[in-house]
Each structure stands twice: as C-alpha cells, then as structure tokens.
Amino acid sequence: MKTIGYAAQTAQSRLTPLSFERRALRDNDVAIEILYCGVCHSDLHMARNDWNASTYPVVPGHEIVGKVTAIGAEVSQYQVGDHVAVGCMVDSCQDCDSCYNGEEQYCRNGFTLTYGSPDRIDGSITHGGYSKHIVVREEFVLKVPETLDLARAAPLLCAGITTYSPLRHWGVGPGSRVGVIGMGGLGHMAVKLAVALGAHVTVISTSASKQADAMSLGADAFLVSKDAQAMTEAQSSFDLIIDTVPVKHDLTPYVPLLDLDASLVLVGQLGPVDGTDTSPLVFGRRHISGSLIGGIAETQEMLDFCARMNVLPECEMIRMDQINEAFARMERSDVRYRFVIDMASLQASQ
Ligand SMILES: [Zn+2]
Ligand SMILES: [Zn+2]
Numbered sequence: 001m002k003t004i005g006y007a008a009q010t011a012q013s014r015l016t017p018l019s020f021e022r023r024a025l026r027d028n029d030v031a032i033e034i035l036y037c038g039v040c041h042s043d044l045h046m047a048r049n050d051w052n053a054s055t056y057p058v059v060p061g062h063e064i065v066g067k068v069t070a071i072g073a074e075v076s077q078y079q080v081g082d083h084v085a086v087g088c089m090v091d092s093c094q095d096c097d098s099c100y101n102g103e104e105q106y107c108r109n110g111f112t113l114t115y116g117s118p119d120r121i122d123g124s125i126t127h128g129g130y131s132k133h134i135v136v137r138e139e140f141v142l143k144v145p146e147t148l149d150l151a152r153a154a155p156l157l158c159a160g161i162t163t164y165s166p167l168r169h170w171g172v173g174p175g176s177r178v179g180v181i182g183m184g185g186l187g188h189m190a191v192k193l194a195v196a197l198g199a200h201v202t203v204i205s206t207s208a209s210k211q212a213d214a215m216s217l218g219a220d221a222f223l224v225s226k227d228a229q230a231m232t233e234a235q236s237s238f239d240l241i242i243d244t245v246p247v248k249h250d251l252t253p254y255v256p257l258l259d260l261d262a263s264l265v266l267v268g269q270l271g272p273v274d275g276t277d278t279s280p281l282v283f284g285r286r287h288i289s290g291s292l293i294g295g296i297a298e299t300q301e302m303l304d305f306c307a308r309m310n311v312l313p314e315c316e317m318i319r320m321d322q323i324n325e326a327f328a329r330m331e332r333s334d335v336r337y338r339f340v341i342d343m344a345s346l347q348a349s350q
Contacts, residue, residue, distance in 0.1 A: 001031070004346060005131025006323055007057035008047035014324045015047065018057055020127060022135045023119075030078050030141045031070040032086065037129035038063025038154035039318075039339035041185065041246050044327050046116055051270070055116055061129025062088040062114040063157040063340075065150055075138045083144040085303065087157035088293050090114050090126060090140045102297040104140075130323065132346055142300050145307035155185065155313035155338040156306055158293065163190035163242060164302040165294030166265045167197055170240045174198030179223070179241035179257060183210050186244035186268055188337040189313060191217045193302075194242075196309040202234075204241070204254065213336075217314075225253055236284065238262055243269075250274040255286055263287040313338050319345035 007018035025031055043060035045051055064086040068078050078084060091112035092104040104111050112120055115128030128134075144153055163186055172178055176199040180190045183203055194201045195218035202221040203214035211222040223234055236259045243254065246268040254264055255276065264287070266273075280286055294302065306312065314337045318326050326339045 001133060001135070003131055003133040005059045005127060006320055006346075007059045007127075007130075009057050011047075011049040011054065015060075015130070015327075018059065020059070022133050023122070023124070025070060025072045025135060026121070026137070027072040027074040028138045029072040029135050030068055030075055030084065030138055031133065031135050032064070032066040032084055032141070033069050033133055034064055034066040034129055034131060034343045036065045036151055036154045036343060037061040037341045038158065038313075038315075039323070039326055039330065039341065040158045041330060042158075043128075043130075044330060047327070053116065055125050058116060059127035059130050060115055061131070061341075062086070063154040063159070064114070064129035064134065065144060065154045065157075066134070066343075069133070072138075077138055077143075078141060083146075083150060085142040085144050085153065085157050086114060086129070086134060086136050086140065087142070087161060087299055088114055089296070090117075090136050091120050094139070102295040104295050105293045130320065130341065132343060140296060142296070142303055145304055148303065148307040149312055151317065151340065151342070152312045152315050153303070153306075154340050155189070155315065156303060157299070159185045159189045159313060159338060160193070160306065161294040161299045161302050162186055162267050162291070163244070164193050164305070165298055166242060166267060166291040167194055167199075167240070168298065169291065170263060170265070172197050172199050172240060175200065177237060177239045177259075178202070179204050179238045179254075180219075180244065181205075181241060181254060182244035182246070182268060183214060183217075183337075184244065184246070184333060185313075185335075185338045186246075187242075188217055190242045190244060191219050192311050192313075195219070196305070196311045202238070204257075231257070236260070240265065242267060245269055248273060251276045251288065255280045255288065256284070258284060258286040261285050261287070263289045266290045315340045317342050321345065
C-alpha cells in the first residue's frame, strides 16, 4: 500500500514529505488510516539522532489515533471503521515472562518500536505516525473508547501511559501524596491522571511561574524547589514523585522530599544524572527508580480510565507542514502541552 508521510533524511535535515510503502496485510494485521498523531519529545531526538540509534529516513510518531480500513484474515478484535490507537510499540517476542505478564515494554528480547526498529519478520525499518496510513499487528492495536475525544486522545498513547503506569505500579489512589517534577507533555498528564486517581498532587518547579497553570490542571499544591525553607518543610511528605524532566538534572534536592519507603520515579530523562547524595536514600529507605511507557493491557486500561473520568491532554492542533516549526517551539518549551498533527492536513497540503 502506497502512503505518504513526513521524514527526516539526515540528522541535520528538516522533515519533508516522503512517499513510501506500507506492507501488505499479514493475517494478524490491522490497516489504519491515521487521523491524529501527537508530537513527542522523543520524535525530535530520533529525527536528530540524539541517541545514536536512528536509521534514516526517520518517519517519527508514536501517539497515533485512526480508523481501521482493512483487517487480515485472522484478526478477531477489530472491524473496518473502528476507531483505534497505536502507541510506542508495534511488536514484541510474545514468548517471554515480561510478554506473558503484559509488560511488553520490558520484553526480554526487545520490543519493536513504532518507528526506527527492524520489523521482526521482514527486517524492514518501521515508520511511525507522521503519515497517512500504518499497518500494525492486532495485538498492538488499542481500542479508542467511544466517549473519548479523538483529536485529543493521541497524546495519551505515550505521555499518558508513561505517567499512568508508574502511578498504578506504585499504588496511587485516594489520599496518596504525589509530587510531579516538570510540567510539559508528560508532567501535565501526570498531574491530571494522579488527580483523577484521587491523589493529593503537588507540582514541584524551579520557579513560581507555572503555579497558576498547575492549579488549573487540578493540582492541589505547588512547591518551588528554589525556596529552601519550603523544601525543608516539605521533607518526608511524599509517597511518590514522578520526575518528568527530559534533560540532565540534579536529583539531590528532591530525594529528601520522599517519605520512608517512597520512590522518585524517572520517566523523562535517559542517561547520567548529576551527583546524588546517598545519605537520604540510606537514612530514609528511599528509592530512585525508573519506568518505561506501559504494557498493552495497561494502555487499554488507561484509555478506558481516561474516557470514564474525562481526562484529556491539553493539545495544540497543527498541520503536518507545521512540524518543523513545532519542533523548534518544543525545544523552547513553547507548547501547552502537546502538539497534535491533524492528519487530514497531510492530504490537503500535497
Ligand atoms: Zn513518546
Ligand atoms: Zn517478550
């Protein structure tokens, strides 16, 4: 199947239109016309080869919402016309303990990324959601609940599940004291989801400039990390802190905020962190941890939860041909809080 998308041809190039083929349907494949695709910070990193893992051309995009246009002979869960979604994974081994446990993101044999990974059967490099169509095996396709706003649902597939999974894993519920560091695409979802789960949510930020925004998203409190007295008063007062900051930063000020046995969970930044004092870890049996997206079953649970609780990302809709400008703005943190590409604009602009 011929389709069109936007691709980076090199680490230095802007994204430009690219015509390419989607594979013919395998028996367990679902063909999807993409309606909306969110713009994740990792799309920018992959387009520019920031992680030295990119194979060009790169067609980014792993927050995909669309409509089923065809199904393979053995597909049983989906029909033509269904509204569906695809996140960061399109395949895994399906035969290891992690996969059996519904944690395909920790597949012992490595999961297949929605873009930039070799396909497990034919070895071709996967292309993501900055395109008109995608073909994905049934097991990695999600149902979009009828009551969920299609245009705003896309960012749930990465930003949503990346924050929902640790909230669930660490048992957040009514009365939990949750801190959120960083209030971008991930952080604003962490706030909304934790509030919807019944937690008491505090946004922790270097300055007070985001306080009004935090409160409007539903946060209960705001803590300025540069305010030494406020930080001292907040010691040992959190059950869980979700750290969504996407760049290298110092964890030292945040660890003492954790209560006994509580965890600081990193979901944004990959790589070394600046020197961390182990004393508060030892003296308070505190934990520093990490968490990667979420499994397929958990992603479906998250979509259903968001539909039920009416939790939706704050989105700024863009046309496909505005993607380079969107990348530039994202680098300046000039987005509230997620760009979403209206894929109808791709056809219109060609
Ligand atoms: Zn992402
Ligand atoms: Zn596996």
